[in-house]
Amino acid sequence: MECPRMGQWLSLLLCLLLLLKAEGVAVPTTFVQSAVAKGAVCLDGSPPAYHFHKGFGAGINNWIVHFEGGAWCNNVTTCLARRDTRLGSSKKMSQTLSFSGFFSNGQKFNPDFYNWNRIKVRYCDGSSFTGDVEAVDPKTNLHFRGGRIFVAVVEDLLANGMKNAQNAILSGCSAGGLTSILQCDRFRSLIPAAAKVKCLSDAGYFINLKDVSGAAHIEQLYSQVVETHGSAKNLPASCTSRLRPGLCFFPQNVAGQIKTPISFVNAAYDSYQVKNILAPGVADPHGTWRDCKLDIKKCSSNQLTVMQGFRTEFLKAISVVENSPSKGMFVDGCYSHCQTGMQETWMRSDSPVLANTTIAKAVGDWFYERRSFSQIDCSYPCNPTCHNRVFDDN
Template sequence: MAGTRLIQWLNLLVWALVMLKTEGANVSITIVKDAVAKGAVCLDGSPPAYHWDKGFGAGINNWLVHIEGGGWCNNVTLCLNRSETRLGSSKHMDKAVNFTGILSRVQNYNPDFYNWNRIKIRYCDGASFTGDVEAVDPDTNLHFRGARIWPAVIEDLLSKGMKDAKNAFLSGNSAGGLASILHCDSFRALIPSGAKVKCLSDAGYFINVKDISGARHIEEFYSQVVATHGSAKNLPSSCTSKIKPELCFFPQNVAHEIKTP
């Protein structure tokens, strides 16, 4: 009996590993070199990037754009450290990544989107694609240009077929989930008017509460992010006209203003 169960578990393990390998097909990186001329660059000045697994069959004109997460950097020191990693430079990104979950091409795992064009936008600016500071300190060479990356990547995708989209879906997780909220309506505006567009934020809702010491740590942290990256002018004006810009980094203060489903 024990031997039979062991064999069953081993067979299940082998099956799971095979299916994981199948689901996680490697998808090559695309570097958006033209974005550099627009000043749309990662923290270290390198061009932005994404991975694209092309759609097929009935999904050939449907597009899912997913923004990866990775937190934020709220000062020069942390952003400088970040610029030496994949979260701040396309030079350090993997040349290919596995697509799983909502990006999987396996129908059993991802029945709604498996045959869509599935894109993973790499996150390399440290402020959920909201920053835009023209000046670059020569001592650090840090570029706070996330708000320029966003349209540059979308425009590149439009030129590669997304302009013919029938359905377009913006998603993101964590800091990318916040980005999917903040950029939901701008995504709708960039996609052709005839397309059906929706947005999804996965774990992108951050609450403004006191920590166990009684301090409002995350509010102060967001305040530093907004100041460091020059994000205020790129946050929804419907929010910043009423409250402090750093409070408009909290989804609960902007989500009700979003017009796109």
């Protein structure tokens, strides 16, 4: 959004205020102290936390519960590395969090959801909110309780007004987007039956793919996450009855059986997956992929061919939800990751569009059933509206 040239200070001030509103509002932290007695705690034993921006007007009984992302920890060593950071302790989290895009309270920037109750749940367990191990080793003081956190947070929100929900959306970004897939039907079961409930996964459709060295890196990682956190009991039984639990961390083995309506917003060239699943550092010891991962425009022709192969595998994996009337899809041909929480990719004059539709419009149409939206973009670099990620060189 740009301010037009204006001669009067008042007009300029109003425009600047609009710009600030578009950038988001700072929302304070709420600590769920009641969760501690239930053992629903972060890796370090501190209480879980969320940021709650209350709804108003016609949206007073509508709720968005969004789970934050931040990858995973797959063993004691990697979980210890997170324990004393914001990804393992509510003591280390910032006191406020910015809300914009899907969470904006401005009608102009978020027309379908601006007046809803909007909650961002902080990520501090390392298991996409699936873990549940009773024992705590006193040597590490690591608590693997993500599944308990999920339930405790929802119960706390129910006690704070969500029990009167007319509409509710479970959403999440990245590892939180995976949460919104794995916990979708559980969320539906916890919300009053009279409410209309749907789920939205943003960049949470991680696929089971061998890396550029031919190793099954992500499959091994997920199996270790599930084992370390005791996640099996909180994964969909429709999957664990057929496959070993580690494979049930992959949406392609779960999504087709989800009963609650769900929609997927994902880049076909998901930048996190390219960097960490397709070409992780362990599979690229000489750094051949380094520049390509930082900026897709710097990829060689051979690397782009491999990336197109990734897209083919991604589309194959997500095909399990195609042609389902209760499931939506916005798969753009961009090099990006997490697009709903930023105003520039959610809804702005230059936002990414697919079938002439912004993500905001597609999600709103899907939720309110104004029309179904299940679209897959053409391959890179065909979409000129993409906001392709360029990462810092560090």
